[in-house]
Amino acid sequence: MNHTKTTAKIFFTAVVFLLLSFSMTTFASAEGISVSSPSFHAVSATSQSVRLSWKTNDEVYCFKVYQLNSKTGKYEEIYKGRNTEITVSKLTPGTEYVFAVRAYIIADGNTYKSKLVKLSCNTILDTVTGISQSETTSSSHRLTWKSVKGADGYMIYFYNTESKKYVSIGQTTKNTCKLTKLSSAYAYTYKIRAFCLKKDSGKIYSKYSSAFSAVTLPATPALSASSVTTNSFRLNWTHTDGSDGYRIYERDPKTKKYSLIAAVRGINSLSISSKAPAQSCSYVIKSYAKINGKVYYSELSKPFTVTTKPTAPTAKIKADLPGNGNIKVAWTRVDGADGYLIYTSDRKNSGFVLKKKVSAKTLEYTLTGLSTSKTTYIKIKAFVSVGNQMIYSENSKLIGAKA
Numbered sequence: 472m473n474h475t476k477t478t479a480k481i482f483f484t485a486v487v488f489l490l491l492s493f494s495m496t497t498f499a500s501a502e503g504i505s506v507s508s509p510s511f512h513a514v515s516a517t518s519q520s521v522r523l524s525w526k527t528n529d530e531v532y533c534f535k536v537y538q539l540n541s542k543t544g545k546y547e548e549i550y551k552g553r554n555t556e557i558t559v560s561k562l563t564p565g566t567e568y569v570f571a572v573r574a575y576i577i578a579d580g581n582t583y584k585s586k587l588v589k590l591s592c593n594t595i596l597d598t599v600t601g602i603s604q605s606e607t608t609s610s611s612h613r614l615t616w617k618s619v620k621g622a623d624g625y626m627i628y629f630y631n632t633e634s635k636k637y638v639s640i641g642q643t644t645k646n647t648c649k650l651t652k653l654s655s656a657y658a659y660t661y662k663i664r665a666f667c668l669k670k671d672s673g674k675i676y677s678k679y680s681s682a683f684s685a686v687t688l689p690a691t692p693a694l695s696a697s698s699v700t701t702n703s704f705r706l707n708w709t710h711t712d713g714s715d716g717y718r719i720y721e722r723d724p725k726t727k728k729y730s731l732i733a734a735v736r737g738i739n740s741l742s743i744s745s746k747a748p749a750q751s752c753s754y755v756i757k758s759y760a761k762i763n764g765k766v767y768y769s770e771l772s773k774p775f776t777v778t779t780k781p782t783a784p785t786a787k788i789k790a791d792l793p794g795n796g797n798i799k800v801a802w803t804r805v806d807g808a809d810g811y812l813i814y815t816s817d818r819k820n821s822g823f824v825l826k827k828k829v830s831a832k833t834l835e836y837t838l839t840g841l842s843t844s845k846t847t848y849i850k851i852k853a854f855v856s857v858g859n860q861m862i863y864s865e866n867s868k869l870i871g872a873k874a
Contacts (some may be wrong), residue, residue, distance in 0.1 A: 656713025697790025841874035
């Protein structure tokens with residue numbers, strides 16, 4: 472029995488000793504507690520929010536997250552709890568924010584805190600939307616898009632088909648940009664992203680916009696004419712790269728309007744016939760190309776006028792007075808002619824020179840100062856004046872006499 476009491480007494484004494492030792496150890500560690508600073512980083516960012524994350528190896532009672540008030544210069548508490556990740560919302564796009572986090576533990580009834588860990592991060596800008604195309608020509612077009620709040624400028628990229636990458640082609644402070652020196656009848660693919668400038672001269676970018684395809688028109692062909700006769704000619708035009716075909720229009724002299732006379736592919740000339748002599752005909756042309764399933768037309772060419780040749784007059788000797796150096800010639804009237812040209816030579820097949828130019832009203836003329844010893848050969852042409860150009864008929868049949 473005494474043995475039992477002695478044993479119990481010894482056990483009680485040991486327990487008390489252990490409790491006292493534990494209390495002293497706890498007190499000693501509490502006195503020297505050092506709370507580890509959390510690691511702190513931004514997980515992601517949108518135009519109006521950032522997601523923050525932190526962690527520590529200590530048994531933490533709670534964390535507090537603060538946001539720096541840029542106006543007061545003070546940190547304001549925005550979160551308190553045991554989570555290790557939060558999303559801060561309702562922020563301004565393209566803005567730099569400063570956050571801080573601190574860990575807290577409780578030991579021996581006292582609260583201990585880590586050092587304040589600061590983090591600077593940025594919200595991004597909204598993505599560019601609403602891209603459209605205007606002012607389209609064969610070598611240029613204008614891109615326009617919705618302005619992005621907070622943006623200081625925009626970077627424009629185009630897809631390089633050789634490198635198969637988007638390449639920066641410039642930047643602008645406006646929400647529009649005209650691109651020039653482009654290839655005709657071609658579809659370009661663009662992306663745009665907004666940026667704002669940071670205090671350290673860096674840039675904060677938005678995400679890339681969706682890809683946008685903008686085309687250029689086919690180039691406008693140039694018209695010319697060949698093989699002109701009294702009632703026909705051949706209309707020619709330059710081939711334009713990327714074009715799939717051409718549409719040719721003729722002007723009606725009564726209505727003064729152009730109407731389509733031919734739509735062709737794979738050729739660059741057209742035979743026009745059944746015209747009257749000395750008739751002026753005006754034409755315009757445009758090319759077309761199918762790009763991304765849609766047909767695009769070039770701008771209309773400048774009007775081009777072709778005038779058929781007047782008919783050749785019929786000439787005759789009206790008076791032949793040998794020995795006086797004069798010969799009087801006459802010719803038939805040519806409809807539409809603006810005048811006539813009289814050529815002479817003392818050789819039948821060469822050496823003709825212009826002797827006289829007369830008006831449309833003149834149908835006879837006396838040639839003077841001719842050789843009396845040789846036969847003078849004469850031919851006459853009718854002409855039509857079109858601007859600064861003269862359209863000539865064929866020569867009349869050759870006539871000859873001695874003066």
